[in-house]
Amino acid sequence: MTESLVDLSRLQFAVTALYHFLFVPLTLGMVWILVIMESVFVITGKEIYRDMTRFWGKLFGINFALGVTTGITMEFQFGTNWAYYSHYVGDIFGVPLALEGLMAFFLESTFIGLFFFGWERLSRTKHLMVTILMAVGSNLSALWILVANGWMQEPIGAHFNYQTMRMELTSMWDIFFNPTAQAKFVHTVSAGYVTAAVFVLGVSSWYLLRGRDVAFARRSFRIAAAFGFASALSVVVLGDESGYTVGEAQQTKMAAIEAMWHTEPAPASFTLVASPDQAKRRNDYQIQIPYLMGVIGTRSLTKEIPGIHEIVAKNKHRIENGREAVIALEALRKDPQNAQLKAAFEAHEADLGFGLLLKKYVADVRQADAALIDKAAWDTIPNVAPMFWSFRVMAGLGFSLIVLFTLALYFSLRNTFQQKRWLLRWAMLWVPAPWIAIELGWVVAEYGRQPWTIYGVLPTHLSVSSLSVGSVVGSLTGFIVFYTGLLIAEVYLMIKYTRMGPSSLGTGRYAGETPLTQPA
Template identity: 60%
Template sequence: MDPAVVDLSRLQFALTALYHFLFVPLTLGLSFMLVIMESVYVMTKRPIWRTTTRFWGTLFGINFVLGVATGLTMEFQFGMNWSYYSHYVGDIFGAPLAIEGLMAFFLEATFVGLMFFGWDKLRPVTHLLVTFLVALGTNLSALWILVANGWMQNPVGAAFNPDTLRMEVTDFRAVLFNPVAQAKFVHTVSAGYTIAAVFVLGVSAFYLLKGRYVSVAKRSLTVAAAFGLASSLSVVVLGDESGYALTDNQKMKLAALEAMWETEPAPAGLTAFGIPDLKARKTHDEIKIPYVLGLIATRSLDRPVAGIFELVAQAETRIESGVVAYDALETLKADPRNLAARGVFETHRRDLGYALLLKRHVADPRTADKALIQKTAWDTVPNVPVMFWSFRIMAGIGFLMIAMFATAFVLVTLRRHNTRWFLMLAVAAIPLPWISTELGWVLAEVGRQPWAVEGVLPTFLAPSSLSVGQILTSIVVFTLLYGALAVVEVGLILRTIKKGPFAEQEAFPSGAPGRPGAAPAGEAVA
């Protein structure tokens, strides 16, 4: 495979995935915030809560459409740009995606229309149930996508079949309850809830700074403060669980994001700051926080954490074992009844993927010498500086979000909604959680390299047989199309925010009694 084709295929998927994930987390979080707001309306029967729910529901709808459109494009890429990946592991990876379409996507697609157009046709309690089902659908959709992605990070419940030369499911329950997938799901949805809370907090703060739609803004700010504090705390707690999952399943990723070249003896300390040096293979000017890494990674103070050098040595051993498996597999291709070769393959089969890493350098892994195996073992190390700084920026923003929401919760509890310095901070902070979540995906996907599926299929073997020109053309088309969609998305959101929560009442005379969602006196448009 031409290295340029591999790199461009990765770039294209990265661009579409990161763009898609601009919309997904906001959808995840806003859906349940709508449930909370509408629940208050159903319980209190106060029209202002109905107006508040419908306003944020409009913004949810705009974002929902873009999320669906960009998600469909991504799924087509598996067959078009990553055909060998789809052939090799499609039996496992395709199942969660199919269930996501049948269960989650159809659920949210069925009820989202009722949510938007059923306000005056359904009873309040029934409409609340519809809103909840939309929220449930969006979050179930994320669950199945992350089950698929979690399997790529930790391929449990599947095995390579030497007769079909493909990976096949052996235990779907193990795939579903994969610890990496479950940790990624709860961490990702919590991040989505935080993004939605920051969005609602920031827009509400903007209204309060301008003195507009004050009643809706104060109520929205209150909901966002409580929801955001719980969500941001969950992100950190569940992120810790993700770190623990790395210890057993992706040790190299953990070592890379810590820029930990040597094995860290117990109790392992967390590097708060350092300057990773790839050439020297060391980290300069380290500032460590004692005990923290040991507690996160091993839940103990007496277990060491493996460093990059140790893990590269283990990779070298696994490559050598994988070459034995590869040789036995080639024998089985010629003679499927060769029991001796099958026995050798069964003994070394778990390392077959490591032998495939050699195909970057030689056509036949069996021809590789010791020096090439040692060189290839270092290919298992992801980009350490990218991992190191992505993690620290992501974590720093996470703790900043906790501080901001804690402050917001205190202020709304004291009914000091108009604290100007905080309102300005809330508006300025709107982009931060998006930056954090995008860096989280960089950690997840760059940290898995050089694997498309950890320990099973190298990324450079996974793409389709496309030309550089074809991929460049599609990247340009995607960039122009997604750029135009981004302009439309942002324009619609800004226009909706500018029109405000009472835009639905423009068709009624000012002050007309009985108009839908009418606000009490003094709560109309400023």
């Protein structure tokens, strides 16, 4: 495959994934805020909480519809742009995606209809159950998708069959309870909860600053502050767990995130800021906090975190070993009953994926010399600067959100938040922050896995379909135009109904309606 085809295919999937994930986090979090609001309505019987559920539910529905639209096309790309990937690991990767469709997508799609059209047809308790099941379905959908993605990051519970030339499932239990997948799931959904909480907090602050629908906005603000505070703390705690699993399963990613070019004595320092130089393979300058990274990354004072140079040296050995696996496999395909060839392949099978890295440069891996092996070994390290800064901006925004929610909850408990106009303005300005942090988080997770589609198993350059560059450029252009149109439609509708506020419900109880009355 040409390098331009691989890069364009990667870019197309990255564009569609990043667009799709503009909609997903708000859906994951908003649905639980709706559960909270409707639960208060069922318990207290106060109509204002019913109105809150319906209004925020309207914004949730707009976002959900566009999220589904952008998500469906992503799954088709596995067959169109990543045909060999689908052939090689489809027996494993397809299982959680199928379960997502059967167990989650139909569940949330069914109950979202009942949520919108069942207000006058269902009792309060039954409608609340509909909302809860809608929330469960939305989060189950994220679970199965992240189980699939977690397997791409740490491929356990599967085995390569040299007779079929495919990966085969050996343990669904191991895939589902994969530590990387579980850590990614809880961290990702918690980030979605923060996104929804910031959104409700910011919009409520906008109403309060204008003195409109105050009773409605105050209650929404309080719920968002409490929900967001708990969620923001969860993101940090679960992000630490996710980082620990990365350190265990993907040492190259951890080293790139920390711009750690050489192994340091334990416990390693945390690099606060640095200027990574990929060409010179060093940091031009850096500011470090002693011992902190060792404690965070290994949860010990004695365990070392390997540096980039040491990882490359190890990977060079694995590539040499993997080359023998590739040679044995190619011979074994011609003579599958040869016990000697089978034994030779099995002796080197663990490093088969590393041997396949050489296929980027030579068709016959026997021709790979020391210089080519060294080049392939350095390919296993992603570009350090984007990883280093993406992680730090993401983490910095995360901690700023903790401060925001801490203050919002504190002043909510003191019942003085309405007078803190600086806090309300901050909440408004910070609405985009979780989206920026989440998109950067996906950059760290997915770009940091390169040069692999399946970490350590299948290189990216072998995964793409046999397409022309022109066809990929055409489809990429089409996706960008179409998705940008959807994003514009989303922003337009969200702004439109946000400006209308709860008066869009037509109850006659809110600003701009006649008669103008505020619910108690």
